[in-house]
Amino acid sequence: MAVTIEDRRPVLEVRDLNASFFTRRGEVRAVRDVSFSLRQGETLALVGESGSGKTATAMSILRMLPGKAQVTSGQIVFEGQDLLRLSQRQMSRIRGRHIGLIPQDPAASLNPLMTTGAHMTELLGVHMGMKGRVARDRAIELFGAVGIPEPERRFDAYPHQLSGGMRQRVMIALAIACHPALLLADEPTTALDPTIQAQILELIATLSREMDTATILITHNLGIVAGVCDRVAVMYGGRIVEIAPRDPLFAEPRHPYTLGLLECVPRVDRLTAGLFQSIPGQPPDLLGRIPGCSFAPRCAYATDRCHEESPLLTPAESDHRAACWNQDHLAAVSPVTPVTA
Numbered sequence: 001m002a003v004t005i006e007d008r009r010p011v012l013e014v015r016d017l018n019a020s021f022f023t024r025r026g027e028v029r030a031v032r033d034v035s036f037s038l039r040q041g042e043t044l045a046l047v048g049e050s051g052s053g054k055t056a057t058a059m060s061i062l063r064m065l066p067g068k069a070q071v072t073s074g075q076i077v078f079e080g081q082d083l084l085r086l087s088q089r090q091m092s093r094i095r096g097r098h099i100g101l102i103p104q105d106p107a108a109s110l111n112p113l114m115t116t117g118a119h120m121t122e123l124l125g126v127h128m129g130m131k132g133r134v135a136r137d138r139a140i141e142l143f144g145a146v147g148i149p150e151p152e153r154r155f156d157a158y159p160h161q162l163s164g165g166m167r168q169r170v171m172i173a174l175a176i177a178c179h180p181a182l183l184l185a186d187e188p189t190t191a192l193d194p195t196i197q198a199q200i201l202e203l204i205a206t207l208s209r210e211m212d213t214a215t216i217l218i219t220h221n222l223g224i225v226a227g228v229c230d231r232v233a234v235m236y237g238g239r240i241v242e243i244a245p246r247d248p249l250f251a252e253p254r255h256p257y258t259l260g261l262l263e264c265v266p267r268v269d270r271l272t273a274g275l276f277q278s279i280p281g282q283p284p285d286l287l288g289r290i291p292g293c294s295f296a297p298r299c300a301y302a303t304d305r306c307h308e309e310s311p312l313l314t315p316a317e318s319d320h321r322a323a324c325w326n327q328d329h330l331a332a333v334s335p336v337t338p339v340t341a
Helices: 054-062 088-094 116-128 132-145 164-176 194-211 246-251 256-264 304-308 327-331
Strands: 010-023 026-039 043-047 070-078 099-102 182-186 214-219 231-236 239-245 314-317 320-322
Touching: 010 054, 026 054, 026 070, 026 214, 026 239, 043 054, 054 070, 054 099, 054 182, 054 214, 099 164, 116 132, 116 164, 132 164, 164 182, 164 194, 182 194, 194 214, 231 246, 231 256, 239 246, 239 256
Parallel strands: 043 214, 043 231, 099 182, 182 214
Antiparallel strands: 010 026, 010 070, 231 239, 239 320, 314 320
């Protein structure tokens, strides 16, 4: 009998997570009551506009929020232990070893004074105890596994000597070097051309399957995750407003924001007609309390209730939840043309 995702062991459970940035203007609540779970071998896409809380959620999991930002409440249970209860020393043993990160800007993440090989051997030495020739051979093996040509020569190359796509492959090799249980990919195709984007996404998906690793893929583009994720969580205003398996969400979105994001995905039939869709208005100001639904000012389906009461995530189906007072009405709207990879 085939093993389904539901049969796999849980790797991560985020419960009622709240995180804020404390500024001169006040508290900016970047992550608001976020809850989701992830099982071994499962890929979850976190999707939303810039400022929706995607990266802040990932950095909260890693305990790497910048400056005066901090998690204010909630639980982050990773393989049975709450990461928020661990010391920074304990977290440093988990980052890189058990949780891998693929950042959106490899040029800013790689030390320009170190060769790619030095980055890799340092990581392998700290987390795996590998030294000398053993570490070098393993690094070259990993570079080859992520599709870097002539890995022996690239081992001695500096970051500025590599293309953007090649630097991102180095970051992927660093992220998977210790066979992590959880992989966080934060906008891993930013600033790459479409051909390289597809290659990077397929590489991440392939490595996740081969290692049976739980993966969170963060992006603003629903179109690029259509072929590589199992479930999708749509974030807006720091909250998850819809979460569902990939196919039901693409076929029958139950939140107007999800519908808007799908309409924004470029399609050949629209481009030839000179049409380009966008969501009108601006994202909400996360400074202070947001009355009602945060998407209501931009929503064509909003009613008085939407402006006054904040909806909770409620089931549309057994595994499909949306935070919308009008999801039954949305279900009657003609479905969006499915987006394919």
